[in-house]
Amino acid sequence: MTLEQKQRGTHMRAMRAEQFSGYEGLKLVDLPKPAVSDGRVLLRVTAAGVTPLDHTILSGQLPLAKAPLVLGNEGAGIVEDGGGTDVPLGSRVMFTGPYGVFEDGAYSEWLAVRKENLCLISEGVDDVIAAGIPVAYLTAQMSLTLAGFQAGKTVLAPAIGGSVGNAVTQLARALGAKHAISSTTNHAKAEQAKALGFNEVIDMSFEKLADGVRRITGGALAPGGSLTTLGYSASRKATINVTDLIWKQASIQSFMLFAQPQAAWVDAWNVIVPLLQSGAIKPIVAKTFPLAEAADALRYLVEGRPFGRVVLTI
Numbered sequence: 001m002t003l004e005q006k007q008r009g010t011h012m013r014a015m016r017a018e019q020f021s022g023y024e025g026l027k028l029v030d031l032p033k034p035a036v037s038d039g040r041v042l043l044r045v046t047a048a049g050v051t052p053l054d055h056t057i058l059s060g061q062l063p064l065a066k067a068p069l070v071l072g073n074e075g076a077g078i079v080e081d082g083g084g085t086d087v088p089l090g091s092r093v094m095f096t097g098p099y100g101v102f103e104d105g106a107y108s109e110w111l112a113v114r115k116e117n118l119c120l121i122s123e124g125v126d127d128v129i130a131a132g133i134p135v136a137y138l139t140a141q142m143s144l145t146l147a148g149f150q151a152g153k154t155v156l157a158p159a160i161g162g163s164v165g166n167a168v169t170q171l172a173r174a175l176g177a178k179h180a181i182s183s184t185t186n187h188a189k190a191e192q193a194k195a196l197g198f199n200e201v202i203d204m205s206f207e208k209l210a211d212g213v214r215r216i217t218g219g220a221l222a223p224g225g226s227l228t229t230l231g232y233s234a235s236r237k238a239t240i241n242v243t244d245l246i247w248k249q250a251s252i253q254s255f256m257l258f259a260q261p262q263a264a265w266v267d268a269w270n271v272i273v274p275l276l277q278s279g280a281i282k283p284i285v286a287k288t289f290p291l292a293e294a295a296d297a298l299r300y301l302v303e304g305r306p307f308g309r310v311v312l313t314i
């Protein structure tokens with residue numbers, strides 16, 4: 001960026017995947033600042049959530065994504081233009097959507113985001129925490145709804161330190177689950193979970209998942225129960241005994257956040273926001289990295305398997 005461009009504010013810094021060749025494909029570049037257009041709001045991005053999807057794309061495992069691409073499918077920012085009365089100038093908002101997947105994303109100083117992808121950030125929730133909320137909590141809330149969750153039911157969401165596992169566990173607990181069970185493969189994380197008040201976490205370094213679930217609930221998947229498959233951190237392949245579904249008249253379904261209808265997004269935010277405001281759910285951030293260290297941040301998320309979110313500060 002030339003000094004003149006910097007002074008005029010026409011350019012911005014962004015972390016762009018030049019090729020989908022792994023961490024080294026990610027480069028700090030100068031790009032023109034996006035213009036606000038119909039239905040979009042110009043944000044000065046303050047923080048971006050780092051997700052496993054960014055890694056899937058960067059390692060060339062999502063053929064629909066095309067390089068070069070600024071990564072980052074969620075974040076937080078301040079409204080600078082185009083918000084109208086719903087999201088006035090200066091509002092703090094969090095967002096997720098097709099950014100960093102089908103168009104340039106949140107690993108950048110500015111982003112033009114569709115209005116329907118925004119949610120105002122509650123007072124008392126800072127931008128770093130907010131940046132890591134949308135993907136995990138929308139996924140968690142929508143998949144609980146699709147699975148027919150109600151107060152009094154039992155939920156198992158593996159990986160208490162993972163963003164989705166933690167969000168499902170926190171939401172299920174806040175919404176009155178009989179049991180909100182999670183797991184971890186790591187003994188230190190099990191201890192950390194206990195210290196944070198998650199007291200139905202199966203420590204898989206001591207006990208098999210199914211044994212832990214039986215110990216807590218007296219059975220595995222309940223009659224008429226539902227299993228939602230939405231992630232692939234441990235593997236893309238699994239084997240099941242189909243009679244476990246048949247005898248119990250249970251069901252198995254998939255979930256994809258970005259394919260859900262707009263009404264489901266609105267309903268999910270309407271559940272999540274009051275729980276955030278009341279402190280009934282408390283999103284956890286493990287570590288922040290500056291924008292230019294996005295590759296290290298992704299490596300830390302995928303290889304370090306932290307307890308809580310990884311967030312870029314911008």
Ligand SMILES: NC(=O)c1ccc[n+]([C@@H]2O[C@H](COP(=O)([O-])OP(=O)(O)OC[C@H]3O[C@@H](n4cnc5c(N)ncnc54)[C@H](OP(=O)(O)O)[C@@H]3O)[C@@H](O)[C@H]2O)c1
Nearest residue numbers: 052159162163164184185230231232233234255256257305
């Ligand atoms: N379908 C959708 O719409 C949707 C939406 C959001 C996320 N996802 C997907 O859901 C999955 C979880 O997302 P997330 O954001 O919760 O991920 P995350 O924060 O990285 O957590 C993943 C957790 O999986 C556990 N794990 C078990 N085996 C692992 C292995 N071999 N390698 C890495 N982790 C392993 C780890 O916990 P332990 O260390 O305790 O084992 C880790 O904390 C990802 O595949 C993501 O792409 C899908």
